[in-house]
Amino acid sequence: MAEEELIPEDEAFGITERLRADVLEAVEAEDGPGVAGLLDPLHAADVAHLLEQIDARQRRELLTVWPGGLEGEVLSELDESLREEVIEQLAPAELADAVRELESDDVVDLVEYLDEEQQEAVLDALDAGDRVLVEQALTYPEESAGRHMQSELVRAPEDWTVGDAIDYLRSDVILPDQFYHIILVDPRLKATGYVTLGRILSHPRATPLKRLTEDSFRTFHVEQDVEEVAQAINHYHMITAPVVDDDDRIVGVITIDDAMMFLEEEAEEDILRLAGVGEGSLSDRVIDTTKQRFPWLAVNLVTAILASLVIALFEETIAGLVALAVLMPIVASMGGNAGTQSLTVAVRALATRDLTTANVWRVIRREVLVGLINGAIFAVVMGVVGVVWFGSPMLGVVIAVAMVINLVVAGLAGTVIPVILERLGVDPALASGAFVTTVTDVVGFFAFLGLAAVWLL
Amino acid sequence: MAEEELIPEDEAFGITERLRADVLEAVEAEDGPGVAGLLDPLHAADVAHLLEQIDARQRRELLTVWPGGLEGEVLSELDESLREEVIEQLAPAELADAVRELESDDVVDLVEYLDEEQQEAVLDALDAGDRVLVEQALTYPEESAGRHMQSELVRAPEDWTVGDAIDYLRSDVILPDQFYHIILVDPRLKATGYVTLGRILSHPRATPLKRLTEDSFRTFHVEQDVEEVAQAINHYHMITAPVVDDDDRIVGVITIDDAMMFLEEEAEEDILRLAGVGEGSLSDRVIDTTKQRFPWLAVNLVTAILASLVIALFEETIAGLVALAVLMPIVASMGGNAGTQSLTVAVRALATRDLTTANVWRVIRREVLVGLINGAIFAVVMGVVGVVWFGSPMLGVVIAVAMVINLVVAGLAGTVIPVILERLGVDPALASGAFVTTVTDVVGFFAFLGLAAVWLL
Numbered sequence: 001m002a003e004e005e006l007i008p009e010d011e012a013f014g015i016t017e018r019l020r021a022d023v024l025e026a027v028e029a030e031d032g033p034g035v036a037g038l039l040d041p042l043h044a045a046d047v048a049h050l051l052e053q054i055d056a057r058q059r060r061e062l063l064t065v066w067p068g069g070l071e072g073e074v075l076s077e078l079d080e081s082l083r084e085e086v087i088e089q090l091a092p093a094e095l096a097d098a099v100r101e102l103e104s105d106d107v108v109d110l111v112e113y114l115d116e117e118q119q120e121a122v123l124d125a126l127d128a129g130d131r132v133l134v135e136q137a138l139t140y141p142e143e144s145a146g147r148h149m150q151s152e153l154v155r156a157p158e159d160w161t162v163g164d165a166i167d168y169l170r171s172d173v174i175l176p177d178q179f180y181h182i183i184l185v186d187p188r189l190k191a192t193g194y195v196t197l198g199r200i201l202s203h204p205r206a207t208p209l210k211r212l213t214e215d216s217f218r219t220f221h222v223e224q225d226v227e228e229v230a231q232a233i234n235h236y237h238m239i240t241a242p243v244v245d246d247d248d249r250i251v252g253v254i255t256i257d258d259a260m261m262f263l264e265e266e267a268e269e270d271i272l273r274l275a276g277v278g279e280g281s282l283s284d285r286v287i288d289t290t291k292q293r294f295p296w297l298a299v300n301l302v303t304a305i306l307a308s309l310v311i312a313l314f315e316e317t318i319a320g321l322v323a324l325a326v327l328m329p330i331v332a333s334m335g336g337n338a339g340t341q342s343l344t345v346a347v348r349a350l351a352t353r354d355l356t357t358a359n360v361w362r363v364i365r366r367e368v369l370v371g372l373i374n375g376a377i378f379a380v381v382m383g384v385v386g387v388v389w390f391g392s393p394m395l396g397v398v399i400a401v402a403m404v405i406n407l408v409v410a411g412l413a414g415t416v417i418p419v420i421l422e423r424l425g426v427d428p429a430l431a432s433g434a435f436v437t438t439v440t441d442v443v444g445f446f447a448f449l450g451l452a453a454v455w456l457l
Numbered sequence: 458m459a460e461e462e463l464i465p466e467d468e469a470f471g472i473t474e475r476l477r478a479d480v481l482e483a484v485e486a487e488d489g490p491g492v493a494g495l496l497d498p499l500h501a502a503d504v505a506h507l508l509e510q511i512d513a514r515q516r517r518e519l520l521t522v523w524p525g526g527l528e529g530e531v532l533s534e535l536d537e538s539l540r541e542e543v544i545e546q547l548a549p550a551e552l553a554d555a556v557r558e559l560e561s562d563d564v565v566d567l568v569e570y571l572d573e574e575q576q577e578a579v580l581d582a583l584d585a586g587d588r589v590l591v592e593q594a595l596t597y598p599e600e601s602a603g604r605h606m607q608s609e610l611v612r613a614p615e616d617w618t619v620g621d622a623i624d625y626l627r628s629d630v631i632l633p634d635q636f637y638h639i640i641l642v643d644p645r646l647k648a649t650g651y652v653t654l655g656r657i658l659s660h661p662r663a664t665p666l667k668r669l670t671e672d673s674f675r676t677f678h679v680e681q682d683v684e685e686v687a688q689a690i691n692h693y694h695m696i697t698a699p700v701v702d703d704d705d706r707i708v709g710v711i712t713i714d715d716a717m718m719f720l721e722e723e724a725e726e727d728i729l730r731l732a733g734v735g736e737g738s739l740s741d742r743v744i745d746t747t748k749q750r751f752p753w754l755a756v757n758l759v760t761a762i763l764a765s766l767v768i769a770l771f772e773e774t775i776a777g778l779v780a781l782a783v784l785m786p787i788v789a790s791m792g793g794n795a796g797t798q799s800l801t802v803a804v805r806a807l808a809t810r811d812l813t814t815a816n817v818w819r820v821i822r823r824e825v826l827v828g829l830i831n832g833a834i835f836a837v838v839m840g841v842v843g844v845v846w847f848g849s850p851m852l853g854v855v856i857a858v859a860m861v862i863n864l865v866v867a868g869l870a871g872t873v874i875p876v877i878l879e880r881l882g883v884d885p886a887l888a889s890g891a892f893v894t895t896v897t898d899v900v901g902f903f904a905f906l907g908l909a910a911v912w913l914l
Contacts, residue, residue: 011686012694013675013685013689013692014692014810017813017814017815026798042692045692045694049811050812052811053811053813053815054815054816055819063486066683072913095764120839146536169658169659170658172717175653175655175658175659176655178653179655180637180653180654180655180696196609196635196637197637197654197655197658198632198634198635198636198637198654201626201627201632202632203621215500216500218470228470231470233717233718234469234718235470235471235501235506236502237502237714237786238714239637239696239713244566248680256696256713256714256717257695257713258697260690260691260713260716260717260720262726263717263720263721264691264720267721267725267728268724268805269723271724271727271728271731271801271805272801272802274728274731274801275731275797275800275801276797276798277798277801277802277894280817281811282806282811282812282820286823286830287830289823289827290826290827290831291832292619293798293827293831294794294831294834296794297791297794297795297798297835298835300790300791300794301787301791301835301838303790304786304787304790304791305787305842307787307790308784308786308787311782311783311786312783315779315783316780318782319776319779322775322776322782323772324771324782325772325774325781325782325785326768326769327523327765328782328786329761329763329764329765329768329786329789329898330758330764330765331787332786333760333764333836333898334754334757334758334761337733337753337754337757338750338754340732340733341732341734341750341753341754343731343732344728344731344732344734345729345734345739348725348728348729349739350575353471353506353507354476354506354510354738354739355739356510357474358477359508359510359511359512359522359739362512363739366743366746369743370743370746370747370750373743373747374747374754377751377828378754378755378758381758382758385762394652419849426697441786441790446787
């Protein structure tokens with residue numbers, strides 16, 4: 001295949017196919033300085049992406065030829081499924097060098113899914129202060145704000161002025177590598193507001209910080225789901241989300257760049273779950289991928305057999321008129337597709353909180369109406385096809401009526417099933433598809449063959 | 458339905474069902490001050506969300522009872538499908554008040570899809586300087602960085618020190634409402650790096666700004682796709698992406714909070730396209746939704762008829778053994794599901810640039826192998842079901858072999874078709890589904906019925 005086609009010329013970021021080829025050539029030639037010369041100038045995210053693109057043998061060779069080259073940032077950027085593999089290949093001193101560069105929240109992300117031995121190796125490489133922060137974060141539940149927050153932050157008494165804040169920042173105090181807000185606290189360390197650095201810099205020294213706080217300010221509990229925090233950051237256009245403990249004391253922040261990553265992961269998960277893929281990435285091994293795909297296919301087999309049982313009820317009808325066997329998948333397939341449309345809209349609307357108790361009946365009514373209208377149109381089309389193809393007007397009527405029934409049911413099931421699953425606490429993205437297509441298959445075959453049995457034979 | 462169930466108690470953000478009910482009650486009672494009292498303290502994003510939840514009649518009444526209450530921010534947060542409706546109900550003076558509060562990039566987002574008359578009304582409300590900025594932005598292509606950038610930014614000569622920068626920021630200069638970086642420019646205004654405010658504040662006055670620039674710095678052309686810029690912001694953890702003109706001169710910035718919104722929109726689009734829904738939101742009218750859903754259902758009808766034509770080839774075979782009609786949907790359905798799994802992974806991997814020329818053959822091989830393994834497992838299961846259900850060992854063999862063939866083809870088609878579509882410049886999220894399920898239906902029916910015709914009759 002031509003090299004340039006899968007990544008277009010006007011790419012906004014990432015490494016070129018040319019660069020990747022050069023790196024692999026240098027690796028093949030065991031040209032250490034050559035590899036370093038190509039990789040050292042790259043952003044860690046690009047090095048990680050390159051490692052994900054090449055195969056396991058090439059990765060091993062690259063890490064051998066480029067000793068000490070791997071920064072901690074690259075480990076943090078790397079796909080989870082490859083971290084264990086890459087960490088295994090680093091010498092203990094190399095691993096220690098790499099992780100010492102990272103902020104505590106990045107170390108937490110890095111170690112949380114490592115096996116115990118590797119986790120220990122990484123923790124041992126940290127200095128005592130960082131180790132305490134990481135171990136503290138690991139005590140919070142998975143996917144919680146506490147687990148993923150950055151502990152480094154800047155706070156100030158709420159009665160300070162702009163001048164106080166600037167003097168403080170300009171003093172010898174150690175500041176985080178990146179920060180965008182100063183968080184105001186009352187005497188009990190309760191967070192009461194935040195001020196952006198830009199606002200501080202653009203106001204006179206005498207201005208009280210309290211006068212410059214932002215509307216978007218709100219706090220999140222350490223045990224809050226980090227994806228919810230990320231959604232709130234997006235909803236309110238926040239840059240920093242303050243995380244507080246049970247007493248409302250500020251203990252950390254979730255920053256917008258991390259929030260962006262969590263939201264991306266969530267959308268990705270929803271897409272894959274809707275398709276019955278579960279977790280997983282291109283770097284997974286064949287056996288892992290097979291296992292991920294298997295459960296949904298197994299569920300689908302059961303639902304397909306259910307549909308077949310419905311068909312089996314009408315074996316005699318089909319034996320009497322084989323045209324029914326030819327046409328019946330059309331009704332089921334149209335229902336399945338219409339149902340998938342409705343359920344996808346419903347699942348996403350639930351995820352983004354657009355579908356609520358306030359409008360659920362309106363949405364159900366709309367979906368049913370849409371099913372009715374589209375069903376009527378396709379009923380006419382298929383009625384005509386049935387008559388022309390098989391020369392039987394009554395067959396045309398049967399398929400037309402079955403089509404309308406199935407598309408209305410698809411709209412109804414596609415909305416009601418995700419809503420019910422959500423209320424039951426089951427992830428609707430994961431489970432809706434199986435239920436909805438079972439309904440549309442069963443109803444589709446039953447309506448079509450049942451009407452045929454009554455009206456045609 | 459109980460009020461509290463669709464939005465759980467521990468919500469991180471948004472309005473409660475209680476508040477919504479109170480607002481509607483006050484609207485019903487035409488209690489203007491009551492409505493204002495409830496809505497004025499809310500963040501604009503929450504007011505917009507409330508307007509999206511209620512129906513058209515309630516929205517009209519709310520806007521009548523709450524005159525002058527609607528801020529510009531609310532318009533900008535509102536779902537596109539509702540903006541025209543809401544703007545129509547505002548008095549010209551009200552509209553003018555609302556839009557004058559907005560930054561120029563928000564006005565662009567607001568007006569770009571309005572009809573000409575409304576666009577004119579909004580532009581007329583702006584002062585001359587803002588109007589020029591907005592009209593300038595509208596000359597860039599839709600979805601380009603230039604169209605969506607914020608023109609307000611802070612730049613500084615690249616040879617300045619920390620002290621120079623602080624003195625400049627503390628002088629009487631007018632600064633943007635929100636900014637996180639100072640962008641360094643050379644004497645020709647070419648952007649050469651950026652420094653965060655946090656770094657400036659935490660270094661001695663004598664430090665040259667050049668020494669504090671960030672690794673993540675890179676510039677984007679005004680005509681670059683804004684979604685690509687957003688992906689780059691996410692990839693490199695940038696807070697601000699500088700946008701430059703043909704001469705590399707800095708003309709604006711895309712900020713991370715806008716990038717987050719673009720990425721969310723993109724993921725949403727992909728999800729809906731994969732399900733054949735196209736654009737659309739819960740607020741759309743029945744007729745719009747029907748139109749959005751129709752094309753994909755029409756495509757599906759054609760592919761379903763194609764599959765039926767394959768079945769029609771074997772009418773005699775089915776007449777000879779009706780069990781075939783009972784079992785054939787199982788093979789097609791399993792293939793369709795396995796194909797959807799593969800194509801979803803491929804489509805997302807293309808979108809996130811994880812699937813490239815470097816690994817496309819590896820991924821195809823993996824998908825085929827996964828299809829082979831899962832196919833073999835389900836072949837055994839269905840073989841046994843075939844024998845037990847219909848008492849024919851040969852029927853078991855036929856369905857087993859057909860199952861393996863179809864799952865291998867599903868893995869192959871599910872990967873190759875999106876890759877080919879991407880190369881042809883067709884959005885693989887939109888078109889892959891129809892092609893892949895056509896392939897798995899046709900192959901599924903043909904393999905199963907064809908083998909049956911040869912081996913069973």
